[in-house]
Amino acid sequence: MAGAGEERARHWQYAELPGVDLLRARYVQKTFVRHTHENFVIAAITDGVEVFRHGGADQYVGVGSLALVNPDTSHTGRAGVPEGWRYGAVYPSPELVAEIAAETTALRGTPGFVSPVLDDPYAVTLVHQVLRAAEEGNALAADTLLRVAVTRLLRVNGGPLPERVLRTAGAGVAARARAVLEEQIVEPPTLERLAGDLGTSPFALLRAFRDAYGMPPHAWLTDVRVRRARRLLDSGVAPAEAAVAVGFTDQPHLNRHFTRIVGVPPGAYQRERKNVQESRREILVPSGAWQNTQLSQTYAVKTAENPTPPSYGTPSESGLPSDCPVSPSG
DSSP: OOSTTOOEEEEEEOTTSTTOEEEEEEESSOEEEEEOOSSOEEEEEEEEOEEEEETTEEEEEOTTEEEEEOTTOOEEEEESSTTOEEEEEEEOOHHHHHHHHHHHOOOOSSEEESOSEEEOHHHHHHHHHHHHHHHTTOHHHHHHHHHHHHHHHHHHHEEEOOOOOOOSHHHHHHHHHHHHHHHTSSSOOOHHHHHHHTTSOHHHHHHHHHHHHSSOHHHHHHHHHHHHHHHHHHTTOOHHHHHHHTTOSSHHHHHHHHHHHTSSOHHHHHHHHHTTTOTTOOOOOOGGGOTTOOOOOOOOOOGGGOOSOSSOOOTTTTTOGGGSSOOTTO
16 A cells, blocks of 8 residues: 555545545545445445444455445444555435436335445446546546446345334434434534433433434534535535534534544535536545645546556446346346
8 A cells, every 4th residue: 555654535526426425545544433424335445454333343344345334324434454444435325326226126115235345346446437437527437337336236235225113212202302403403402401301311312312323412413513514515605604504613623523524624525526527636635634734735646556447448348247227127
């Protein structure tokens, strides 16, 4: 892994893949706190090992494997070896995945991934081909390869997501607490006051909330604040204004939590949103200067560091024509 000790990341969008976030990153000491995503996570590991907490257990993902996380599923992330890990990831929306599943699989219900870790070097290559196509402005290849990758993953590791059903009094209290926090995101109540208003005790509410949403109320609130900050940054709101609007004390407060969840600071995140058409340029941000950092260096794409083959190929050339987007009966 080149540049030992140096962390780099680029989090961006490609205009021709609406609703899909893209990421290239190398992390060594980076630790992602427990958080969720509105979109699916499809992360393809090319160097090192990542460990992430998912479903009550640590999951280990190495070279040639993928970390797969369904929307609104709490998880963490950290290095599993001293040299860290390098990966590329795509984050397709639930709507896009459902569209692909309906057209190319026989899955019924809301589609998702069954296992959080999948050993599939071919799918890893597809993910990096999507990223390369987006970087080079090849809209046809990017869209095609993304659909082929999602189809393959759903066929080998897909299933209907279980519906969240509130069957217990604790789950009902957790849902009501969540609604209160969503309404009072800027000035939330204390745990004691929130529990009292809902007719329960603080520790009972804490247990119920963690059972329902995979994290305590304060961590869930931070996660939601970062989500809303991302939307504001996407719309052009300055990071300092976005911080206050979602309930953070100031921009450094937003920076700290934003980078622990998204992986890049809000300023770098927003700059990429403003330059989605400049996909031929790969900008990587040294993670040692997360706080109020400025992009200080542009790193050229190096073939030796990129596991993607020099050409995109086609699904048939890859030896798996069954992964082409076709109807379930085809």
